[in-house]
Amino acid sequence: xxxxxxxxxxxxxxxxxxxxxxxxxxxxxxxxxxxxxxxxxxxxxxxxxxxxxxxxxxxxxxxxxxxxxxxxxxxxxxxxxxxxxxxxxxxxxxxxxxxxxxxxxxxxxx
Amino acid sequence: xxxxxxxxxxxxxxxxxxxxxxxxxxxxxxxxxxxxxxxxxxxxxxxxxxxxxxxxxxxxxxxxxxxxxxxxxxxxxxxxxxxxxxxxxxxxxxxxxxxxxxxxxxxxxxxxxxxxxxxxxx
Numbered sequence: 091x092x093x094x095x096x097x098x099x100x101x102x103x104x105x106x107x108x109x110x111x112x113x114x115x116x117x118x119x120x121x122x123x124x125x126x127x128x129x130x131x132x133x134x135x136x137x138x139x140x141x142x143x144x145x146x147x148x149x150x151x152x153x154x155x156x157x158x159x160x161x162x163x164x165x166x167x168x169x170x171x172x173x174x175x176x177x178x179x180x181x182x183x184x185x186x187x188x189x190x191x192x193x194x195x196x197x198x199x200x
Numbered sequence: 201x202x203x204x205x206x207x208x209x210x211x212x213x214x215x216x217x218x219x220x221x222x223x224x225x226x227x228x229x230x231x232x233x234x235x236x237x238x239x240x241x242x243x244x245x246x247x248x249x250x251x252x253x254x255x256x257x258x259x260x261x262x263x264x265x266x267x268x269x270x271x272x273x274x275x276x277x278x279x280x281x282x283x284x285x286x287x288x289x290x291x292x293x294x295x296x297x298x299x300x301x302x303x304x305x306x307x308x309x310x311x312x313x314x315x316x317x318x319x320x321x322x
């Protein structure tokens with residue numbers, strides 16, 4: 091089965107840039123989607139297809155994907171960005187395709 | 201605005217079957233290009249995809265849960281349902297229903313329900 095690896099935690103000061111990575115075998119050949127989850131709430135899609143943003147998501151959220159690593163970048167981090175972030179792909183490499191999530195990264199705003 | 205709402209028992213006994221229903225409002229469950237799915241999150245842990253269904257009844261399941269999972273759809277009620285059999289304490293989690301935008305090469309979860317906590321305990 092396909093495995094996505096995220097760092098458990100990332101810390102950043104307000105106004106700085108946070109980068110959250112998502113590692114997977116040749117992940118650059120897949121479309122990666124990112125979700126933000128705040129405590130007690132359902133996840134929210136913040137980046138899809140590696141680097142596109144849904145309507146209503148600030149331009150501060152961006153993404154990239156190449157080789158074995160996809161990255162979610164949050165510029166000018168605000169206190170309200172503190173949350174868990176999950177990457178996700180669709181693994182269609184077998185006869186039984188399925189949704190795969192990374193383990194999640196807790197973003198702490200110092 | 202599309203809305204999804206989970207419903208079902210919040211407490212299930214070990215070895216029994218967990219049953220949840222998701223009611224979709226503000227849109228049709230029979231829309232093309234969309235799958236409908238279940239995702240769970242044990243307390244303090246990450247997200248786990250359970251499975252998805254198309255309005256025609258075509259399903260995809262997480263291989264690790266496939267032997268215990270059944271997902272079905274009722275287009276007349278704009279609902280889809282989850283059954284998870286032989287539950288244990290490890291199945292205690294918040295269960296989310298969701299809409300997946302499916303293309304030929306990927307699936308994006310663009311709408312989520314609010315989630316419902318199901319506890320497995322005697």
